[in-house]
Amino acid sequence: MVYKSLHRDDWIVMKPRTFFLTLAITVTVLLSIAGGGLYWVLSTSPLTLLKGGIMGEPTAAAFIPKQSPIMVSLLVNPNRLEAFSQLIASPAKRRRSHQELEELEQSLLAKTGLNYQKEVKPWLGEEITLAVTSLDYDHSTQNGIQPGYLLVVQTKDPELSKEFLQLSYSESAIAGNYDLVFDTYQGANITYKRSLKPSANSNLFASTVVGNYVLFANHPKVLREALASVQAPDLNLYNAIAYQDALKTIEEPRIGIFYANFPELSAWLSHLAVPEKPDITQTLTVALSLKSEGLVAKTALIGVKDPKNPLPLLSQPVGTLDYIPSNALLTAAGTNLNQFWQQVETGLATDSPLQQLIYRTIESVQTPWNLDLSQDIFSWVKGDYSLALMNSSNGGKPEWVFVAERSDETEVENALIHLDELAKMKGYSVDKLTVADQSVTAWTKLKTSSNNKITRLEAEVKGAHLRMGNYEILTTSLEAMSQVLSANQNPLVASTKFQQAISALPTENNGYFYLDWNDSQPLLEQQFPLIRVLELTVKPLFKNLRSLTITSERNVNGIRRATAFLNLGVRE
Secondary structure (H helix, E strand, O other), rough: OOEOOOOOEEEOOHHHHHOOOOOOOOOOOOHHHHHHHHHOOOOOOHHHHHHOOOOOOOOOHHHEEOEEEEEEEEEOOOOHHHHHHHHHHHHHHHHHHHHHHHHOOOOOOOOOOOOHHHHOOEEEEEEEEEEEEEEOOOOOOOOOOOEEEEEEEEOOHHHHHHHHHHHHHHHHHHOOEEEEEEEOOOEEEEEEEEOOOOOOOOEEEEEEEEEEEEEEEEOHHHHHHHHHHHOOOHHHOOOOOHHHHHHOOOOOOEEEEEEEEEHHHHHHHHOOOOOOOOOOOOEEEEEEEEEEEEOOOHHHHHHHOOOOOOOOOOOOOHHHHHHHOOOOOEEEEEHHHHHHHHHHHHHHHOOOOOHHHHHHHHHHHHHHHHHOHHHHHHHOOEEEEOOOOOEOOHHHHHEEEEEEEEOOOOHHHHHHHHHHHHHOOOEEEEEEEEEEEEEEEEEEEEEEEEOEEEEEEEEEEEEEEEEEEEEEEOOHHHHHHHHHHOOHHEHHOOOOOHHHHHOOOOOEEEEEEEEEEEHOOOOOOOOOOHHHHHHHHHHHHHHOOOOEEEEEOOOEOOOEEEEEEEOOOOOO
């Protein structure tokens, strides 16, 4: 249906229901614009955003119930970020940034009929907040589980926003598919569409303007709950003690905030009406900041008990990284794996979502070998360690490498004897083989293969281990062992890409998790199809992403803190 636009002299076609979806997906600009146009930030510029962002928090959190499963908020106007990137970038990079931004807008708005520049930009303010507010907003057994979705957009021109809403609703009224319903709740005027066709869920796309905020929801009940929350400080997220305590531990400027309540989030992802563990308090708060060559995420995790030693254990990369080749797809490195695992077992609430996720991951690794990782591996690793996944040079499946410091000789030897016995129980023989002039213990099994009616006898190697100085090296193949033994010529820790990946992380920490996105992307896409969806949604971010590095650091008042760095710089 054709009607007048905000500019009075333009005529456009708009689908009002898509407006909610479009504004919701605008939140993805939080990463997309930063990833597509800000990784070359110059440290000498006096501009405010060079400090990493602004010192603020989402004021829209006052509209969000404190039991909300998830909230993501952009604290800087997308247009401001674009203008900033254009101002400080070289001409070549300006063109690239502008082109990627146009591609993002076109891909997001292609099926909506909306024109961001003409219809949204004129009134869009500095904050965009999207949240899942409830697991089931009406608690009705007749229409199934209906989560509540709320979008709060700050407006710099409330009257222009109201005019836009009035014009957008006019399509439905003229088309005759919906009745427009006008309601008042706690002094706010709520407008929503009610389908002329009877259905269990006929109320859709509700909106209201409250002060300098435009609120959109998927049902009027969700809006009423939001308005009730802002009137009752004890009920909203903005005043939630755990949320505010977490924010106090993050002192860096930021461009966005992410918040998750794990019990509620787990229920939402599982499509449940109530969380399985409603009494567990376990939340994660993340602040995203701009950094030279990338984005930094400062995290605060609540609901995990304090470890016995809350101080960072390391001030430099561990020695086991010297044995990890530079072509590693992903690497985890730290010290005292035994202590870390004990903290996981005792620090997380029993059957909490985080604990279940970790246990499921561990189970997938240890079941095929009848292993008990906590006893057979973790218990004797009390010094430095590194775990890495590497591509196979012959195009086969990736290989694992584990390097651990031999802290207790007797304990380590007993553990290796036990691993050899487990291999024998699986039908493998334990043999001594030579790799790069080193005597390696390998788990092998003879098998036959046929090619052109010729049968060959081959040895399948399931794993290998070797003592090298004060370290024990375990690999899933002889090829991987060979790469490890030659790693001193080009170790990961000495590579430019790794040094760049840890450049934005605190020096004092508890180790690193490093992911080389360039080389691991195909494997991750194959194993986790959701990544493909994320790539399409925030294409500029993944297009420029080089690596992801995470480290944990000092705890503050019982709150676990960590830092993640998304390296968006140039290739090595």
